[in-house]
Amino acid sequence: VIIEGETGVGKTALVEVLSKLWNSAHLYEWDKTRDTILEFIRKKMDDLLKISPERKEACLDIVSNLSSGKDFSEMDIQILCELPDAHSPSAQFYSILRKEVLKLKDAPVLSLLEQPETESKKSFNFLFRAAEYKNNPKATAELLYGILNTKVKPTFHKLNVHAALKPSDVIKFFKEVADQANEIQDAYNKCKEPISKLSIPSVTVFLDEVNTASCL
Numbered sequence: 194v195i196i197e198g199e200t201g202v203g204k205t206a207l208v209e210v211l212s213k214l215w216n217s218a219h220l221y222e223w224d225k226t227r228d229t230i231l232e233f234i235r236k237k238m239d240d241l242l243k244i245s246p247e248r249k250e251a252c253l254d255i256v257s258n259l260s261s262g263k264d265f266s267e268m269d270i271q272i273l274c275e276l277p278d279a280h281s282p283s284a285q286f287y288s289i290l291r292k293e294v295l296k297l298k299d300a301p302v303l304s305l306l307e308q309p310e311t312e313s314k315k316s317f318n319f320l321f322r323a324a325e326y327k328n329n330p331k332a333t334a335e336l337l338y339g340i341l342n343t344k345v346k347p348t349f350h351k352l353n354v355h356a357a358l359k360p361s362d363v364i365k366f367f368k369e370v371a372d373q374a375n376e377i378q379d380a381y382n383k384c385k386e387p388i389s390k391l392s393i394p395s396v397t398v399f400l401d402e403v404n405t406a407s408c409l
Contacts, residue, residue, distance in 0.1 A: 205351060205399060212349040212397035216305065219394050220345060223302045227341065233293055234273070237286065241276060270338040274330040287333040291324055294336055298325070304380035305394055306343040315339075346373070351399045370398055 196204045274287035297303070298321045308315065320336040352358075352366050374396045381393045 205401060208397065208399045209349045209351075212395070215395040215397070216348055219302050219305060223300075223306070226297065226300070226302075230293060230337075230340065234290070237289070241286075267334070267338050270334040270341070271330070274334040274337070285330060287330040290337060291328065291333045294333070294340060295321065295325060297340065299383065299385065301377075301380040301384045302394075304377045305346055305348065307346045308339045308343065348373070348394065349397045349399070351401055353401050354403045367398075370396060 196207065198204050274285065274290060276286040303317050306317070308317070308320075315335070317339065320332075320339050323332040324336040350366070350370050352363070377394050377396065
């Protein structure tokens with residue numbers, strides 16, 4: 194796409210909006226998946242309230258956060274995972290949560306998402322492996338926290354082209370773009386369901402003022 198226009202008319206904003214639109218279907222699917230998990234938790238909290246009135250305070254705090262759309266704190270998730278299972282009081286709630294979240298292990302859309310910033314930020318691959326093999330409340334809580342509070346990685350990359358731009362700057366810029374594109378491509382190639390090339394998310398590069406510079 195080539196866009197011509199005076200400075201300040203909105204060329205960058207237009208391409209950035211296009212970038213978001215190209216990937217909107219994938220992010221919409223992820224939002225639906227996240228909503229399904231939240232509804233699953235809400236339903237289980239309702240069940241637990243009916244049979245364990247003594248858990249009312251903890252359950253109501255969690256349901257309140259669900260209803261308000263707030264991000265879960267790590268403490269919320271830890272409390273949630275340590276609650277008993279409404280249908281099996283001798284078991285903890287994390288065991289059924291673990292089964293639900295592990296279904297997302299191979300979801301290719303995870304390549305478009307990143308963990309919230311924490312002191313011990315870990316990759317989704319690490320968190321899924323930990324929850325799968327450790328089978329304990331802490332590992333499940335860490336994974337669930339990451340899934341519920343995940344952020345979308347930027348797939349729009351802008352390079353300001355100017356006379357002082359060095360070849361090493363261009364190489365570094367495109368290496369980061371290529372790394373992200375390869376990560377997304379690999380994730381969708383591994384997907385067990387058939388996916389057309391048009392269904393793979395796009396990474397967008399915008400070379401601003403490229404026509405005014407001689408460095409390329």
